[in-house]
Amino acid sequence: MSTNLRVKSSEFIDETIRISFKFNGKTYQGFKGDTLASALLANNIHLVGRSFKYHRPRGIMTAGSEEPNAIVQLNDKTNRTEPNVRATEVEIYEGLEASSQNCWPNVNFDIGGINNAISAFLPAGFYYKTFMWPASFWEKYEYFIRQSAGLGKSPSDNDPDIYDHRNIHCDVLVVGAGISGILAAKNAAKNNLKTLLVDEKNELGGATIYQNSEFNKIDNQSSSNWIKKEIQELKNIKNLEIKTRTSVAAFHGYNYLLARENLTDHLEKKNKQGKIRQRLLKIRAKKVILATGALERPLIFNNNDRPGIMLSSAVKKYADFYGVISGKKNVFFTNNDSAYESVLCLHNKGIKVEAIIDIRENSDSKIVKAVKDAGITIHWSHTIVDTKGYKKLSSISAMKLSNDGLSVTGKNINISCDCLGVTGGWTPAVHLFTQSGGKLVFDENNKVFLPNEYPSEQLSVGSCNGDFKIKEIINNLSINLKQFLKIKKTDFDDITVESEEENSKRNIWLLPSDKPIGKTKPFVDYQNDATAKDIKLALREGFRSIEHVKRYTTTGMGTDQGKLGNMHALGIIADTAGVKMGELGTTTFRPPYTPLTFGTIVGRNVGEYFDIFRRTPMNDWHIENKAKFENVGQWKRAWYYPINDENMHKAVQRESLAARESAGILDASTLGKIDIQGSDASEFLNRVYTNAWSKLGIGKCRYGLMLNEDGMVYDDGVTTRLGENHYIMTTTTGGAANVLGKLEDYLQTEWPELDVYLTSVTDHYATASICGPNSKKILNKIIPDLDLSEENFPHMSFKNAQIGNIKCRLMRISFTGEHSYEINVQANYGKAIWEKCMEAGKEFNITPYGTETMHLLRAEKGFIIVGQDTDGTMTPIDLQMNWIVSKKKYDFIGKRSLYRSDTMKEERKQLVGLLTDDPNIVLEEGAQIVSELNQSPVNMLGHVTSSYYSPNLKKSIALAVVRSGKNMMGKKLFIPMVDKNINVTVANPIFFDTENKRLNA
């Protein structure tokens, strides 16, 4: 039984190489060249999966990437498993394992099939309508709905494969290597244009390659022989790169396209190892030629989804290309001539065609005559009204169509069959064209949307442009290509082409049945089980926009994005609502054209490369000393240094005490550093900071606050005057890049007259900050020849010094309130200097502390952290930092905004300190603050921005922003939490050493 469905050895299938694979646990044989779909059909397997909603048995419908039904899980229970893969695209290899999806316990007996029996109770919007009440039950419903949602299973292990990205620049990109694509690429490359030709299949030639019909001839040869010769020639053309198994996923503006090149999916497991699996090609093309072809569309009739019902072109491709017949008793159902090609193909192979049901009244084309001559019955003006066979088609019944096409008359004709080839005409694949922003126009005659307005240098050729017959394709291509590529002639200007003509057309979007529509199942979207009656229901319920109908009925929302049925959905809406299809428009075509793996999208940016971290020169020391790290911007900063099994709280308490009792050391290398030079540097600082800078002496440091033009605090930091025209500015760790950008903006656009140059030097320096009462002694040990007296080196001043041979910049500045020094050295000396400080500080129990302790120490002093205690709505006045806002300066960034009526309001949120009545309760940062507990709705005054337990004060402290907080000193407020209310008192935000005595201690 295994190979009797092979009709003849096909040149595309190598019958000398047998490949065994598993489907649902059972081993089958196929040949090299088979897809999973063709191999399954050859083994007489049509039932591949179950549909999403009704769990109806479904089989293989197509032979390409548009497949809605035959989607499988590959290599289940391995780390390479992949869900929702189209069996029609999988090239089989030794050891491949595939299994059905959306069925339990198995595809032959699926419990979910009960949904089909109760489908009358599962109309469009069923979930929306049913699970609305009572609203509070949603969480309970959701659990069960999620159980039944989704198709395949996503892998749970790490992906073992490697993925890659590649940028490609070319003159011409040709998408699709059917006859139009091949001719276009050949002529582009021959005219000295760097050309890239891509196709999603592993063979070039599209449908023409197996088109061996006496009705289609080029240069007096069969079109397939002619195209084979052309393909042979292509391989020798310089300038032309060809990529197969490459599917264009997206077409963005400026001819930027993304394509997935599949490199190892068709290989055996042992050959996949260590190779790049898929590559995302990022293509910039000067010109794009779309030759994406057309998709055959089905017909929409009652029970049109049974396994064994396939597209007519797919039946032909399986027979001609793969040498596999899909059934022994075939019936075709059509509204155009292309089914007759498939009929002749089977007939010539000796396969029985029982009958053709054609909704047209007649057709007198040559190919129809040939079929008539072959003695095959044609039922003109008939339509199929029902089909039978649960897991495999067993028969169809047809009736005569009324003249208006809305009803059926006469007697039922029953024909037993195991395969039904269906064709409803062809839909140009305009997906990429519309993704690029192209506008479509509706062709009433052929009932297709066609490219109309091109948004970029691009051209659609062949059947994706509505040219379906070889003669039209070649004639139009010759004209359009010359114009588009600005070339004088093409290779095929004078070629003789014979192709069939088609005159008779009849299009009915929804075919009638002898049963009322409510009793039928005409599927429009096979994967999501959306039927024509669902669409009609949506229209009855008032939906009009095509986008809304789509979402309500889920038409076109499956993994196939409705490639087969979208046109019918539009047609049914147009017919029912009485509007023209051209006016209705289409739903938006979104990338990707076929699903992409996450691996392809991220490429090499996985693991530590997913989001690159910046590390300081002392990073290794921190790791060696067991620091815990936190992310600050892109930086990895030492957070705290636990000893033995200390938790964060204990470590921070110990570090904080040590820093105030003896000495602490902090890695401050991450602070942004901007070198500012130029004769107008002082004036520039005057304009960007709120305070005055012109009188700052050389060798002195000053704290500055930077606002946005809206008056809100943007950044802060200490800036040091190194020379007459030379400053070094520090910024917050996270704000460095933005501050530089902002300063550059003002310099280049508002104040180009200023002679100022900015350079980012953040990475050039490593910074160790030593603080505490013993910091002076430690520094003295390291730099014995430097006079550290108050007179020579006071707080807020700067010295150039040397530690051994290493030059350093010393600043006496403090973020902890302690006597402290910042040592800046060239970055590559950072670790050496740090170790030297540790060595010198050993006798003083110098304690390394991380960002958490730094935050605690500064909070004790009421120093703000921009971004923690401010949030883009805080002015310096709100922060109670009036002292830093110059009244004398005529202007600085944001000054005018401080005098807006809104920023001057007394009842703005202002920064205050908070003390809990119980000193052991530490508030939660972000907790809301109220003055009344029993108000409804409660008036929220503000929130806690920083909160710690201070070991130096032996009580908890917090900073908060509170409405009118400035005037609430000593007032009792409340912090309502889930399980308790916390009583707090508004306090001065400077909790420790309010007189700043320790700075000079």
Added chain:
Amino acid sequence: MFIINCPYCGERDQQEFKAGGEAHIERPKQPTELSDDEWAGYLFMRKNIKGVQFERWNHAHGCRKWFNMVRDTSNDEIKLIYKMGEKPPSE
């Protein structure tokens, strides 16, 4: 993703640039002379046109230079790029 022809570096991918909003809104020379409404006009009011718009762009991951661009926001067509300080085209 569009291609931007930086007046200093040449054609580069959009990824290297940062948009800086509407162009030719000069910072008032004497902000203190302005009423709240006038100052709010400078601070907040932007045209946000669907169609041809004058914009500022910065080659942030390149030469860091700011420049002006005339762009059709409906289809990202860049009509013109010119340096800071240069007069906008009248048309």
